[in-house]
Amino acid sequence: MANKYRAVPWKRNLKTIPEHILAQIAAFKSDVFFVGVTKTFSPDEIDSKPLKQLQIPKEEGRSHETIPPANMGKFSDRNRNGWEVVRDDLPKTTKTYFWETPNFGDASRYGTHTHYRVREVYQREFHEPRLYSILAHTLKVNTAGACVALLRVKQELSRSTPGFESDLLLMLNLLQENCGAIGVVSSDTPIADYIKTITLDWEVFPPGDAAEVVERLTRGGTYRADVRSKIDERVRLFSKLKPSAFLKGSGGFGSYIGAKFADDLVVFENVQYGNALYVLYDDWEDISKRSRLELLKGTDAKFDRLPHRSGWDEAFEKLLRSEKKKRGLK
Template sequence: MASRFPWKGNYQKVPPSVQASLDGIAGDLIAVAATKKVAREDIAAGLYAHVGLRIDNDEVATSGPLFPPADAGKWSERNAFGWDRKRQDWPMVQKTWTFESPNFGDGARNGWTMRSWTKDVYQHQIFEPQGMTVEPTILEDRGGKMVVVKFALAPMLERGMPEFDLMLLWSINVLQENTGVTGVFASEATKEEYVATVTLDWQIFPPGTADEVVSRLVGSAHPSNAPDFEKHVRERVRLFEGFQPKAYLRGQGGFGSYFGAQFADDLVVFENLKYGNAIYLLYEDWSEVSQRSRLDLLRDQDAHFDRVVHTDGWQERLTALLHDKLFERGLRRRRSGYRAKRRG
């Protein structure tokens, strides 16, 4: 994707200057940020409006943090919409698809049957939208033609996090695509403060009536980026009810847009309505899942879960998958009319 801005779009690998700065940082927490001399006339022309830099009453003003636009470049697009990364270097795994087909070639006369098809496929590494934001800070403005601005990306990075090298490249490119500069600095925040921004802490509710469950899941949460939050939660609860969940789940604090249901110790269905582009069936022990960070949940290999994208017919695909996974665990009878295919 070509950059919409008059500066270098992105890097294929971490540039030497950034690597040198990184090597000089002793701590584990890394802030992706850079300073830049910005022409006042460019600010007035709106060149930096997408990251919250503007002229207000003849003064340079800021707002933010803001989500960078998806059309700023390849990495900004992935930040906004996610990234499906095919991994041919990983072992192949079995995956199952469900679909409807007409009985005896005539669905109108003989009805339709939901079937499943299983085959060996390459794994995909799924990166959900990362939600990185950019925030400008005015460091120096003497009223001249140029002002000095610091552009900082959030969240920060931790050296021990999964895929650190890839996430570093992703982060510096989001900053580069949107501001024309990039870099890294040591962070003054404590590790505990950092962890609090990425750890997804779940509230667990017992089953009840639909109204009770919706009331508990919604609570006081009204995520600004999740319109019709209560409506969507109610629709999902109605869908989940038919499969008798053991518990319902909701993210706490700043993660209130996460919610879902637990059907077995190793079967959890959840989604994030802040982005709302897919729902997940996660096959991990709940005791382990509940301790995973938000970044871990949004960055995983698809051997550990099924991802049902919200395209036409997704409810039927989700229902069929839930039936099959509960049947595998002895918690559901086989679907009537079920037929399975196996292809190598």
């Protein structure tokens, strides 16, 4: 079986955080730091695979930012696409599966009917894509054209954040997979400014005309045409189900839009990433206080994730109508 990852001339992954990295972090005066390393690259290395995808500038003082492709390794894949963990250490939970079957074998003439099946399954913990980028900044170019470059994962980390070591290991592996070296760099960022980059600032808008809602959700931001089109589609989909409010969550990791139908029935999607819609059943008060990374770190007993496969929007409508009915909502 062919390896799904690109060949690299260096060790691809780290199983644990090296002790010298932890010692460096402990010695930093600031709680906030970057995963980054300074390394010299020859012109041939810069122009050849696997380093070519980082587009390291050949001029001093220039920078280039890249989200590494998923085929650079397991952690590059997780960074791009997210990952699931089967929690076989937790009690099983019941999950309802439903699907459509044609009536009399011909859906076009006789329609369809819905089947339901309840099963006990292990809870799953879904980790949303981080979408961390690697910033390549060329510090010096010698007479032979070799570049001394600082490569760092652009998102900062704080050692005072609970469980920060798991994200540190992911970032170290992201750097290792893409350049074959690791390190950490202290940051002068105040902890208050760092916190702003990982939390979501939620705004709540009343329902209204779809065009007005889209204008409110996109106000103050710059969105590509395809992202704005996606926002318009979601607003029209949510509007069909009569939400009590529309939601906009923005932070250092991108933007979210969504809708609130009850305090314990909220739907949203990351429009910058956008490969799945989430239906959360936690209290809205709790949701509003979560950081972006905490928002979906849990089990599917608390939320449903609907990947954008064929028919997802119809499945979403049926799910929402069912959940609204349980809550006595029209």
